[in-house]
Amino acid sequence: MVGAVVLDANGLLAGEGWHQKFGGPHAEVFALQTARERARGGTLIVTLEPCCHHGKTPPCTDAVLTAGIARVVVAMADPFPKVAGGGIAILRSAGVNVEVGLCEAESISLNAPYLKLLRTGRPWVHAKWAMTLDGKIATCTGESKWISGEESRVRVHALRGRMDAILVGRGTVVADDPLLTARPAGARTPVRVVVTASGDLPVQCQLRATARDIPVIVYTANAQKLEGWADDGAEVVALSDTAMSLDAVLADLGRRRFTNVLIEGGAGLLGSACDARAVDEFHVFVAPKVIGGAGALTPLGGAGIPQMADALALDRVTFEPSGGDVYVHGFAPASSREAASD
Numbered sequence: 001m002v003g004a005v006v007l008d009a010n011g012l013l014a015g016e017g018w019h020q021k022f023g024g025p026h027a028e029v030f031a032l033q034t035a036r037e038r039a040r041g042g043t044l045i046v047t048l049e050p051c052c053h054h055g056k057t058p059p060c061t062d063a064v065l066t067a068g069i070a071r072v073v074v075a076m077a078d079p080f081p082k083v084a085g086g087g088i089a090i091l092r093s094a095g096v097n098v099e100v101g102l103c104e105a106e107s108i109s110l111n112a113p114y115l116k117l118l119r120t121g122r123p124w125v126h127a128k129w130a131m132t133l134d135g136k137i138a139t140c141t142g143e144s145k146w147i148s149g150e151e152s153r154v155r156v157h158a159l160r161g162r163m164d165a166i167l168v169g170r171g172t173v174v175a176d177d178p179l180l181t182a183r184p185a186g187a188r189t190p191v192r193v194v195v196t197a198s199g200d201l202p203v204q205c206q207l208r209a210t211a212r213d214i215p216v217i218v219y220t221a222n223a224q225k226l227e228g229w230a231d232d233g234a235e236v237v238a239l240s241d242t243a244m245s246l247d248a249v250l251a252d253l254g255r256r257r258f259t260n261v262l263i264e265g266g267a268g269l270l271g272s273a274c275d276a277r278a279v280d281e282f283h284v285f286v287a288p289k290v291i292g293g294a295g296a297l298t299p300l301g302g303a304g305i306p307q308m309a310d311a312l313a314l315d316r317v318t319f320e321p322s323g324g325d326v327y328v329h330g331f332a333p334a335s336s337r338e339a340a341s342d
């Protein structure tokens with residue numbers, strides 16, 4: 001999530017750009033291309049330190065120097081090991097005036113998922129659920145279609161379209177037979193992930209039927225039960241009984257360089273994520289419907305938090321109408337996120 005602007009030597013806007021996709025040109029390159037000759041003697045303002053290594057694209061520092069930029073304003077240094085201050089040093093040693101730290105807090109917040117992946121090897125975890133006014137995510141018979149209204153479902157599809165993976169537990173595959181695609185497609189095609197220690201997945205379901213076209217990964221401690229899934233194109237990742245944990249799943253997704261993942265349920269998987277303090281960002285849709293039932297599931301299973309004083313009090317919470325529902329969005333408190341990454 002990087003943006004850049006170029007100001008000409010008179011301080012007038014000459015070019016703008018942003019990093020549009022993984023592996024594609026960086027923000028600086030687009031901004032310099034649109035500014036053309038007006039970049040000479042001008043200023044480049046960018047939210048992340050320009051890169052200085054040959055990755056999927058050539059170093060941005062080369063492009064900045066070739067364009068004749070005189071001053072670079074960087075919001076934050078890039079902690080990526082192959083950059084880590086190197087881009088700033090190269091520009092300075094070439095005589096460019098480099099300032100670091102303008103809107104640094106905003107840039108850190110914008111890039112929080114990327115920074116978490118670099119720091120912990122785990123992706124940024126979004127949790128989403130839709131619940132009734134009486135706090136249920138399904139009826140007493142396990143039905144959950146549909147709790148939220150059309151507009152909320154459109155928002156969920158938009159959210160899916162910016163994820164690298166969408167995770168569900170076995171119970172959700174059994175109860176809902178979900179497809180877990182973004183419709184319409186978004187910027188990314190998320191990999192669909194099922195977490196099941198038992199491996200007791202249905203023989204026929206939409207995820208398995210579409211696994212050749214849209215990737216599916218199943219994490220399990222009973223891979224022998226899922227040979228049919230592998231034959232149908234799903235990747236079955238075998239973990240031992242003792243290694244089977246949500247953290248092991250997230251570590252593997254991090255190794256795949258997944259930055260944002262969305263846990264969509266159900267109560268078992270979301271509960272184990274909250275118990276592990278693994279959730280960074282919450283997206284909750286509350287529908288003004290009441291269904292009751294002592295046996296009807298609430299969003300978070302797991303062990304839970306025994307003392308009210310220890311409840312996760314979300315940061316930066318917003319409430320927005322979403323059709324007839326309310327969309328509540330917030331972040332896990334920093335203390336909880338730091339504890340999880342220790």
Ligand SMILES: NC(=O)c1ccc[n+]([C@@H]2O[C@H](COP(=O)([O-])OP(=O)(O)OC[C@H]3O[C@@H](n4cnc5c(N)ncnc54)[C@H](OP(=O)(O)O)[C@@H]3O)[C@@H](O)[C@H]2O)c1
Pocket residue numbers: 128129130131136137138142143144147168169170171172173175176195196197198199200244245246264265266267268269270272297301
């Ligand atoms: N309203 C909503 O937003 C929403 C969204 C999704 C689902 N739902 C509803 O939620 C219900 C399903 O919820 P659920 O709690 O029964 O099932 P679930 O959370 O989808 O799946 C639970 C299963 O996932 C596996 N699992 C979860 N955490 C694990 C961990 N840390 N390590 C290993 N395996 C783990 C286990 O599978 P094994 O037993 O194989 O080990 C566990 O039994 C359905 O009624 C569905 O309709 C509602």
